[in-house]
Amino acid sequence: xxxxxxxxxxxxxxxxxxxxxxxxxxxxKIIAGGQSLVAxxxxxxxxxxxxxxxxxxxxxxGIAVSEGEIRIGALxxxxxxxxxxxxxxxxxxxxxxxxxxxxxxxxxxxxxxxDATAEWCLLAVLxxxxxxxxxxxxxxEIRASxxxxxxxxxxxxxxxxxxxxxxxxxxxxxxxxxxxDRRGDFALVAAAVDLDADRVxxxxxxxxxxxxxxxxxxGTTYRARAAAAAGSLELRDEPGISAHYRRGLVRTxxxxxxxxxxxx
Amino acid sequence: xxxxxxxxxxxxxxxxAIEPRRTLVDVLRHDLRLTGTHVGCEHGICGACxxxxxxxxxxxxxxxxxxxxxxDIRTVESxxxxxxxxxxxxxxxxxxxxxxxxxxxxxxxxxxxYLADEPDATKEEIREVVASNLCRCTGYQTIVEAIDDCASRxxxxxxxxxxxxxx
Ligand SMILES: Cc1cc2nc3c(=O)[nH]c(=O)nc-3n(C[C@H](O)[C@H](O)[C@H](O)COP(=O)(O)OP(=O)(O)OC[C@H]3O[C@@H](n4cnc5c(N)ncnc54)[C@H](O)[C@@H]3O)c2cc1C
Ligand code: FES
Ligand code: FES
Numbered sequence: 264x265x266x267x268x269x270x271x272x273x274x275x276x277x278x279x280x281x282x283x284x285x286x287x288x289x290x291x292k293i294i295a296g297g298q299s300l301v302a303x304x305x306x307x308x309x310x311x312x313x314x315x316x317x318x319x320x321x322x323x324x325g326i327a328v329s330e331g332e333i334r335i336g337a338l339x340x341x342x343x344x345x346x347x348x349x350x351x352x353x354x355x356x357x358x359x360x361x362x363x364x365x366x367x368x369x370x371x372x373x374x375x376x377x378d379a380t381a382e383w384c385l386l387a388v389l390x391x392x393x394x395x396x397x398x399x400x401x402x403x404e405i406r407a408s409x410x411x412x413x414x415x416x417x418x419x420x421x422x423x424x425x426x427x428x429x430x431x432x433x434x435x436x437x438x439x440x441x442x443x444d445r446r447g448d449f450a451l452v453a454a455a456v457d458l459d460a461d462r463v464x465x466x467x468x469x470x471x472x473x474x475x476x477x478x479x480x481x482g483t484t485y486r487a488r489a490a491a492a493a494g495s496l497e498l499r500d501e502p503g504i505s506a507h508y509r510r511g512l513v514r515t516x517x518x519x520x521x522x523x524x525x526x527x
Numbered sequence: 528x529x530x531x532x533x534x535x536x537x538x539x540x541x542x543x544a545i546e547p548r549r550t551l552v553d554v555l556r557h558d559l560r561l562t563g564t565h566v567g568c569e570h571g572i573c574g575a576c577x578x579x580x581x582x583x584x585x586x587x588x589x590x591x592x593x594x595x596x597x598x599d600i601r602t603v604e605s606x607x608x609x610x611x612x613x614x615x616x617x618x619x620x621x622x623x624x625x626x627x628x629x630x631x632x633x634x635x636x637x638x639x640x641y642l643a644d645e646p647d648a649t650k651e652e653i654r655e656v657v658a659s660n661l662c663r664c665t666g667y668q669t670i671v672e673a674i675d676d677c678a679s680r681x682x683x684x685x686x687x688x689x690x691x692x693x694x
Contacts, residue, residue: 366640
């Protein structure tokens with residue numbers, strides 16, 4: 264299908280984008296890579312009256328690595344991160360859609376869209392990344408642990424723009440893996456593990472990326488930890504996928520992620 | 528609302544007066560009459576609409592034309608040289624990498640963009656990349672073989688040029 268009509272606005276600076284959002288009000292939406300938004304507009308699941316295009320705001324692009332921190336501009340594409348040699352962050356990108364999606368889709372767009380199985384959302388929660396946001400009253404930072412509120416719902420205000428994500432230098436012993444019926448689809452279940460912090464984050468088991476373990480099971484085998492993580496979840500049967508099947512996926516994927524994290 | 532948009536497609540500049548909701552694939556097909564680029568699902572799944580934007584494969588159904596002003600856009604029409612098939616197209620023909628041909632323009636542009644970026648791609652990597660585009664006819668095997676063959680011919684040609692310039 265074709266999208267409903269809208270007015271197009273091109274921002275040149277972050278402040279310009281925020282100004283447009285404030286001025287145009289509720290019916291305005293930001294467009295970045297368009298890899299989620301345009302599909303929804305073509306289905307008319309979204310019909311914004313105004314689009315504020317930020318793809319020409321060059322200051323939102325690029326990756327800066329400094330003492331203990333990796334700052335990724337919101338407009339940086341999945342593909343750019345994939346090729347940047349950033350350990351688990353780069354390695355996880357092969358799971359995001361397909362190549363032609365990764366060349367356009369952006370880090371900021373993924374976080375704002377907040378799909379509970381999106382790789383960026385899992386990674387952000389795993390490392391409790393700082394989400395840098397600019398709004399009418401200036402710049403603020405939101406911890407990933409406080410950012411995702413529900414399905415496709417975040418702590419971002421309607422006239423706020425994500426400008427960057429700040430990750431602590433990811434430890435070498437971390438991994439993300441997942442399962443989807445077809446390669447490149449959103450995952451049925453995704454698991455991310457930080458072995459050093461003994462943190463496990465799951466996608467596909469709740470409305471938001473779910474942190475399931477702390478130190479409670481350290482010291483045991485990876486298999487036992489995976490079983491404990493799977494056992495701790497409240498899952499319901501859903502059309503086409505039983506709770507039993509999903510729990511099995513969690514167990515397998517958490518164990519696999521632990522092993523991948525351990526073996527580098 | 529009508530908007531003026533300046534697009535560069537296959538090295539040619541076009542001045543368009545279009546609605547902002549016009550996607551790149553619709554501009555290519557309806558306004559520029561470049562019907563080589565196909566359109567299937569219009570939501571990013573099938574890959575029939577794949578073109579190159581600044582050298583990188585992208586879904587033309589998920590881009591508004593107004594967004595890619597200033598970018599270098601390449602479509603399947605840019606591949607052939609003087610009416611002759613280019614080497615990749617030739618490989619698709621030799622390996623029977625197409626049957627009905629609906630997916631072919633998207634597959635070709637995907638492969639062009641990918642091989643330019645990853646000239647040393649292995650057959651397994653190629654297999655994973657073409658999974659992004661749907662083909663209902665070939666079963667993919669012949670497409671993978673065509674792209675793999677083209678990649679090795681290009682590598683051999685490059686090696687040959689290097690050898691000759693060294694001697
Ligand atoms: C076939 C297909 C398969 C896919 N598979 C996966 C997958 O496996 N995993 C995955 O994670 N994703 C997947 N995606 C989605 C893709 O990763 C998108 O890139 C991502 O969800 C959104 O990024 P975007 O830049 O395209 O955002 P857009 O589509 O432009 O925007 C998405 C939303 O975020 C808002 N937004 C965008 N940027 C900002 C910003 N800087 N500040 C505030 N709000 C902003 C927009 O207003 C909109 O509401 C897939 C997409 C397709 C078409
Ligand atoms: S028409 Fe664009 S991906 Fe199907
Ligand atoms: S050749 Fe018919 S869809 Fe691929």
